[in-house]
Amino acid sequence: MHESEHPAPARRRHWRLLRAAAVAAAAATIAGVGAYAAEWRPFGPARPAVHPDAVAQAEAFLADWAGGRAEGAGARTTSPDRAQTTLRNFTAGLDITAPSLTAGAASVAKDGTVIIAFSAQMPVTGLGTWSYDSQIPVRRQQDGAWKVAWDLSLVHPNLSSTEKFRLQRQSTEATPVTDRSGKPLSATAGPSLKPMLTQIAHRAGAGPRGAIERINRVSEEVTGVEARFGKEEGAAAGQSIRSTLDSTWQAAADQALAATAGGRDAALVALRIDNGEILAVANSPVAGFNRALSGTYAPGSTWKIVTTSALLLGGAVKPGDIVDCPKYLTVGKQFHNVETSEFPGATFTKNFTESCNTGFISLRDKIGDSELGDVAAKYFGIGQKWNVGLPTFDGSVPVPGGQTEKAASMIGQGRVLGNPLTMASVAATAASGSFHQPTITPDAQDKTTTTALPAKVVTQLRALMRVTVTDGTARGLADLPGNVGAKTGTAEVGESAPNNGWVVATRGNVAVAVVVEGGITGGSSAVPVVRHLLQAVPHDPS
Known part of the structure; x- marks a missing residue:
């Protein structure tokens, strides 16, 4: 396999640093990598820079809290015992499981305190998700270390020494x-x-x-x-x-994850290409966070479908054009292909089917800095607000903060985020030419605004995805009937964590997307899941 090995942001945690007035967006680094950025006023001296150690401490605090490590989170504060007790009581007392905490913008107060905003998604067992925003103050201590300045209000703005929260349930008879x-x-x-x-x-x-x-x-x-x-x-x-779910597809999806995901955390979405109706949503493990619909992952090389669309729409490349695929390419940092593979004198088609990172990155100057996000929103609905019928994360493609980040975005890394729902929809749009908002309840209203892809681009995308199956990284699906098309992906999640494996596939009127956390490559981990599913359900839904 030859997919991305460029670091991606940690799941469910990403943040942006914005500059005021006419200054462009400042560079941001996601989860676990520290960040260093400054905010400027349109007039007058620059504000103090946001220290990367302060941001890293805030992100680590959020990670420990979300992971149920109250002791670890408390140790990062100025009042470890109080923080530990409060965090445990907060989640246990309100019956909250698997919180999702996402860091946002950072700023520096007059006294030097670094303020990091964050959004909280708190799943309350059996009821739904409680969403709110808060912020974390981080201060430098006398020994030079940065610690979270503990205060009840950082857990929730209305939590205080005089007021607390209580969960009240009103049971009702289950509705089929x-x-x-x-x-x-x-x-x-x-x-x-x-x-x-x-x-x-x-x-x-x-x-x-x-x-x-x-x-x-x-x-x-x-x-x-x-x-x-x-x-x-x-x-x-x-x-x-x-x-809109289909009993047969749903059962097969759960069985496919159980049989082929190797016990790793994984997720799958299958939907109809012609109208976006969701046929199956499967998660492993089942309990807790619905990673298939609400996960925030770097989509890795599956994102090259969108990148390819942007290049084809602008006439920047043709499938038969020569696009060299070297082992390495440096754009602020060194990028390379899985197993440092190379394909000298390769066509663009070869770059797509073998998922060559360096070849795609070499074409970055042929599209504008905001063009990838514009194409994603205009043609694929990514980043618009979807009304699926259940809570979802609908993708994000921020404008790159520099050339290194732009290079990463070309291969589905950097700050590009998606999940199996968004990527199944991307595959469906590539196959049909038109975005259909995914839905899980027939009455879900579509308030998105998109444009159909030109017929020529659709024909080219279909051909590229088909060749990826017959002679590329998704060849594990080659012997399946039904003119299967696919794109694999491998996304790094950190310097020490194993890569996530991805694949999107289309067959007939069905599009499928799978992510296997720690799956190393899409071809070795995600392709077998899709193969198991399509073998189990050989016919399209009626």
């Missing part, structure tokens, strides 16, 4: 959810269904109801409501809720 044909769905058909069925019912107002209340610590009097879950009036008693 059916698949696209009206067949009742249950976790016996696919383990991944269990949390999703609750969420679908909840979105329809038929699931459990509850609230997170703010109360006075002394009197226990309710002083406000932070979040409500469920609707006062939902589906009528005994009335079922129809989804």
